[in-house]
Amino acid sequence: MTVVKQEIQDASSYISEQVGELHPEIGLILGSGLGVLAEEIENPVHIPYSDIPNFPVSTVEGHAGQFVFGTLNGKTVAAMQGRFHFYEGYPMDKVTFPVRVMKELGIDKVIVTNAAGGINESFQPGDLMVISDHINNFGTNPLIGPNSKEFGPRFPDMSTAYSAKFQELAHETAKDLGLKLQSGVYVGNTGPTYETPAEVRMLRTLGGDAVGMSTVPEVIIARHAGMEVLGISCISNMAAGILDQPLHHDEVIETTELVKSNFLLLVKTIVSKMV
C-alpha cells in the first residue's frame, strides 16, 4: 500500500480552508451508533467526506460520513462521524487515510471508539470498556508496503499502543462520574460476519475481552505517526455463543442507543481533562 504525501496534504489543506483558525488538538473517531457525540460540538463546522479530496465515502448503516470540527468541553476537536471499514472493501490505506490527515492537521491525541461484542463473560451488554491493548486479527497490516520515514519508523513499537496515562484518566473520570468502566483487550477481525461460537472461544483463549471490526488499523497508523491513543468500546452485545441468541446489527445500534448518555458523559469529561 503506497501512501502519497501529496494526497494527505491536499485533504488537509482543503480542511484547513474550511475550518480557518481552528487548530484541533484531539481527534475523535466515532463508531457505530456513537456519532451522536459530534452533535455536542459547539460552533461546529461540518465537512462531508465526499467534499474532501482523496477521501473515501462511508456507506455502512448508522454512519453519517462527515468530519465535525469545533469545541467540545473547552477543547478543539476534529470528530469523525462514521469511519471506513476494511469489510466495506476499502484497502487499508483508505481505511486509515483520515488518521494520517488528522496528523497532518497537527492532531497528536486520538480517541478511537467502537461497538464491540463482549468475549469476557463478566461483561454485560451496555458496558463501556477502555482498551488496554489489541490483537490484530485482520490478517494484514496497514503498514505493509514501502515505508516513508517522514510518516514513522519501519518497525513501530506497539508495546504501549494505548496510552497508560489516558487509560488512567479514563478510569479516574469514570470513578468520579460513578460510571462502570471495564478494561480489556480488543480483537480486531475483518468482519463482515460476526464470529462463530468456536471463534469466540478461540479469541478468549488468546486473551481477547471484546471483538469488533475496526479500530486496530487506525491505531496502528496513529502509533506509527507518534500519536497518543485512547480507545473506548461500547459492549453492544455478548459475542456469539455466549447467550443463546443470534446476533443482529439492530441490537448493536439499540444497545449503543441505551448507553449513549453514559458514553457521551464519559468521553466529554475525558476530553476536557486531556493534556
Ligand code: HPA
Ligand atoms: N463481533 C464483531 N463485531 C461487533 C460485534 C461482535 O459481536 N458487536 C459489535 N461489533
